[in-house]
Amino acid sequence: MTKKQYENLVDINKKSIFHPASSISDVLNNGTTICLEGKGANITTHNDGELIDGMAGLWCVNIGYGREEIGKTMMDSASTMGYAHSFASTSNTPQIELSEKLLDLTRGVFSRVQYGTSGSDCIDTAIKLVRYYNNLRGKPEKKKIIARVNAYHGTTLAAASVTGIAAFHTAFDLPVDGVLRAPKPHFYVDGKEGETEIQFTKRMLDEIETIIIGASADTVAAFFAEPIYGAGGVITPPKGYFQGLRALCDKYDILLLADEVITGYGRTGEWFAHQYYNYKPDLMTTAKGLTSGYFPLSALYIGDKVWDVLVETADELGAFFHGYTYSGHPTGCAVALKNIEILERENLVERAKETGAYMHAQFKEKLHGCPIIGEVRGAGLLAGLQIVKSKSPKTFFERADKAAPLLQSAIREEKVLLRGLPSADTIGVSPSFVITEQQIDTLVSAVVNGAAKVQEKFGI
Numbered sequence: 001m002t003k004k005q006y007e008n009l010v011d012i013n014k015k016s017i018f019h020p021a022s023s024i025s026d027v028l029n030n031g032t033t034i035c036l037e038g039k040g041a042n043i044t045t046h047n048d049g050e051l052i053d054g055m056a057g058l059w060c061v062n063i064g065y066g067r068e069e070i071g072k073t074m075m076d077s078a079s080t081m082g083y084a085h086s087f088a089s090t091s092n093t094p095q096i097e098l099s100e101k102l103l104d105l106t107r108g109v110f111s112r113v114q115y116g117t118s119g120s121d122c123i124d125t126a127i128k129l130v131r132y133y134n135n136l137r138g139k140p141e142k143k144k145i146i147a148r149v150n151a152y153h154g155t156t157l158a159a160a161s162v163t164g165i166a167a168f169h170t171a172f173d174l175p176v177d178g179v180l181r182a183p184k185p186h187f188y189v190d191g192k193e194g195e196t197e198i199q200f201t202k203r204m205l206d207e208i209e210t211i212i213i214g215a216s217a218d219t220v221a222a223f224f225a226e227p228i229y230g231a232g233g234v235i236t237p238p239k240g241y242f243q244g245l246r247a248l249c250d251k252y253d254i255l256l257l258a259d260e261v262i263t264g265y266g267r268t269g270e271w272f273a274h275q276y277y278n279y280k281p282d283l284m285t286t287a288k289g290l291t292s293g294y295f296p297l298s299a300l301y302i303g304d305k306v307w308d309v310l311v312e313t314a315d316e317l318g319a320f321f322h323g324y325t326y327s328g329h330p331t332g333c334a335v336a337l338k339n340i341e342i343l344e345r346e347n348l349v350e351r352a353k354e355t356g357a358y359m360h361a362q363f364k365e366k367l368h369g370c371p372i373i374g375e376v377r378g379a380g381l382l383a384g385l386q387i388v389k390s391k392s393p394k395t396f397f398e399r400a401d402k403a404a405p406l407l408q409s410a411i412r413e414e415k416v417l418l419r420g421l422p423s424a425d426t427i428g429v430s431p432s433f434v435i436t437e438q439q440i441d442t443l444v445s446a447v448v449n450g451a452a453k454v455q456e457k458f459g460i
């Protein structure tokens, strides 16, 4: 296509598309970026040329772009049937095979799986299931959900309500009732002067216990948490946090949900991040990496604690009246099966661990002397780079300084796409698992050079 033809498309885009999670004035004034193609960890857009996509799209293209094998799987599935529903005890072969495989990957922690098409709908299903479970076991008062400051769980009415980032509530009349907010356990930012990490963990858990007791445990149904935060800042838990949280949930008969929409399927170098942190959730939400973004598919995992209640008591209510037209879509399930086959065949989860270790080591070494990056955190091929105004004494920029978007733009000038996460003044990093060490070197240099430009702008 010629430059003129692209300009025409940008113009049509301006006049026709209401973009999700975008500034309307930015689209109207500055147009759009048209993605053209991708291969491995790289993408090409109409106005950047080729870039390293250090975010794998929206933290999802784990096996990398442009896999013909997945295209063939889709074609075979669509030309065999194209669609099958899962209502009224109906199933399809890819769904059955996928479910067996997924439950195997969770090493016995979960016993059933139900599908949707997005992380948000998966969270919605989980919230409804938590209500259903407590109604069935005669605890109709036990409905509140605890979620954390800065959590990101999606954007439907219910998912946005458990999300703890103010921008997702403003002008939407959210959150809906029944959500309690726990503190963000970010030791580097929220730890007190002289406090050890273990003391910090205890303080965080004590605050959660106070919230439970304050609301009355009889009204609290579940605790939702991403093992590592995503959009809210790639925040890793302080030592012992999930073990303590598990114990608190058991003490007060509260379900623990792991939202692994980003961390699931290998991102941390383990199949699931609850395995990485060594704790057992009762429910787990997943999407993104399930198909590496090639098809919209989510999977909610259900453990025995909930499942047994459903089996014992559900007949009183008749069928489980929840699900979607596309639940268990055969093409989505076939793509997920192929995606997992590729992850296993190419040892990509192991590779995420190894390349991830290389990436973290490079960031730590090359950013050690960088005055505006105070912390490098994460696991596997997931990292958060904490922006600071000064490392010592530790001070942070004001939101109005727009440090994260500025650094994101400066890095993009270096032909690397990373994501500025303004609610935590952090740069998120989440490349495809096929990224090479050489590409990591380029990515790290882009951050170093981008940071130098931002420092200059702030006179640091």
Ligand SMILES: Cc1ncc(COP(=O)(O)O)c(C=O)c1O
Residues within 6 Å of the ligand: 058, 117, 118, 119, 120, 121, 123, 152, 153, 154, 155, 226, 230, 231, 259, 260, 261, 262, 287, 288
């Ligand atoms: C942890 C987490 N949960 C839920 C969601 C929502 O997923 P979706 O955008 O597919 O609705 C996201 C999306 O980024 C996420 O990161």
